[in-house]
Amino acid sequence: MFRRIAIIGGGAAGATLLSELIGRRTAQPLHLDWYTGPGTPGRGVAYATRSEQHLLNVRAASMGMFAHRPGGFLEYARRNNPTIAATDFLPRRLYGDYLEEETAHALALAKAHGHDVHVVPFAVDAMVPEHDGVNVLHGDVETRVDAAVLALGALPPQPHPAVSQAALASGRYIVEPWPFLARSTDVPPPRRVALIGLGLTTVDLLLELSARWPDTEFIAISRHGQLPGTHGEQIGLPPEDGDVLLAAMRDAPTVRTWMHLLREACSHDDDWRSVIDGLRPHLSTLWADLSDDERGRFLRHARGTWERARHRMPPQVAARVATLERDGRLQRMRGRIRNVEADVDDELRLDMERAGQPIAPLHAELVIQATGLDTDVRHTPHGLVRQLVTNGHILPDPFGLGCIASPDGRVHHADGPWSRLFALGALLRGTLWESTAMPEIRQHARQLADRLLAP
Structure with a gap:
């Protein structure tokens, strides 16, 4: 069990992990350092918008912050408007309010559970992971922790290479x-x-x-x-032959075969969205089945088609x-x-x-x-990530999808995985593929909390 843990990142992923850790009743109190950077803790960039124009792209019933309470956001929204339906797409501003409230509740609960939580509204400048701990530096302050988690969200976008x-x-x-x-x-x-x-x-x-x-x-x-x-007005029924499709994809892990199977399945289903959504719980294992050559082929030739159907x-x-x-x-x-x-x-x-x-x-x-999520750690202007890459503490994913890591979130260096440095969220895209949406983040955060607090 790690008693002193640093969480780097003030968005939804960091807030969810913090709340998971605080919610556990541990034999000994925890010391948690949460480096949120500027902005409101919990909201991050994704949910900082105050515009009513910006809606969630996931239905309200699926946006709960916690794996053990996936309907939490819907319950929150209905407190002020009981007419909200589970299938509604609600403003991101409202979701940010929900994250803020849950984060405030977790921080209050920390005192009741005897945990010591420091919310540090600054960015981390550098980290030095070692086999028995991690040194975290911001400004002139250096702190030694038992374990650290990179929950950074998307990296700052880099200019298009064609721009003068x-x-x-x-x-x-x-x-x-x-x-x-x-x-x-x-x-x-x-x-x-x-x-x-x-x-x-x-x-x-x-x-x-x-x-x-x-x-x-x-x-x-x-x-x-x-x-x-476009999402359908209502949620479609799962395809009857979803298991058959999944088995066929696992038997032949090539992009050409997968695209053929998906086109065929979508053409035979009343709603192609049901086929895509039915695969979602299995996407990380399917991604793991692909060789590096096939991953490269997918990213070059099929990524756009998939992203338009999935998101x-x-x-x-x-x-x-x-x-x-x-x-x-x-x-x-x-x-x-x-x-x-x-x-x-x-x-x-x-x-x-x-x-x-x-x-x-x-x-x-x-x-x-507006080219979307940036996860390429090789050329990022993000100071901490650049330092970690330059010093060899983390290894870039070869396709620009975050850093090389184990499925349980352990970040890798040249000699293998660190035992005390983890990632959560966008930096795990190359390992898990599906790692940036709330349904996946909350599950990964719960599993990571279990690992961090294991005896």
Whole structure:
């Protein structure tokens, strides 16, 4: 059992693990150091939004913070509005409020259980893991703990490799969309905005900025030019032959075979979403079955198709996006960005190609990068992660999916897994694939708490 534990990361993953540890009645009191960084503990970047435009992409009944109480968020939401249905997609702002309340409850419970919890509102600058403990440094303070957990969430996005320094220096190319969204109330409405990416981040930006700038035209660019799929109005029934599909996929762990099996299963089911959702509990084991060659093949050729099917929009959000397209305010483009350069008249020029051939350049007053979750530790500007990689304390996943780790969360270095350094959430994407959504985070947090407190 580790008595002194450091948790690095102030978002939902860190808050869930902290709450799991505090909720246990241990023979000896725990000393927990929670390094939250700036912002409200528990909310993180994902749920810091106060906009009612931004909805959860998971139904209310599935968003509970704890594995032993998966309906907790629905119960919380119904306290103020009993008419809320289990299938509703609720505002992320409300979910952030729920996380805050549960975190505050856990901190109050810590005193009753005799635990000593320090909430440290600073980022960790460096860590030195050893076989008998971990040294944690922030500023001039160095603390020795028995074990440490990296629950960092998504890493800061890195500029698209095609963006010139002049474009970055112009202030018209936005690398981090969420801080920009928070301050964009003071930005004069541009005539045209280009969005790089067509995932759920782009959808959130469209909903907010189209309402804020009613005369602005939006052009969203991606390799395939396709939006995420849409959730059904109701939850579909599990496919009758789901076990047959799963067995066939395990018997032949190749991307080509899997895509063939999935297309066939979806074509025979009344609702293709049921096929995709039926696989979700098994995705980590399926991912583990793939060789490195097959993982690379999946990421190159099938990732976009899978992500559009797996990560879907609520129906009401899809309807609003369709209205923007119908009204001519949103245009989707298929292409690859080859260069983004500062141009005349306070515009940026985007040079693109399609099927290997150049297409007409696009000009926009503002370009926002919305390429989604960044988990590449090899080139990240995140100070702590960069230090850990540089010093060989963690090893990058070869595909840029976090760091190499064991399925139980132990982070690896050159000689194998550390016994006292763990990861939770986004950094485990290369190990588990499904590691960033709340249904998985709460289960992993419970299992990690069990391991940390095992005799």
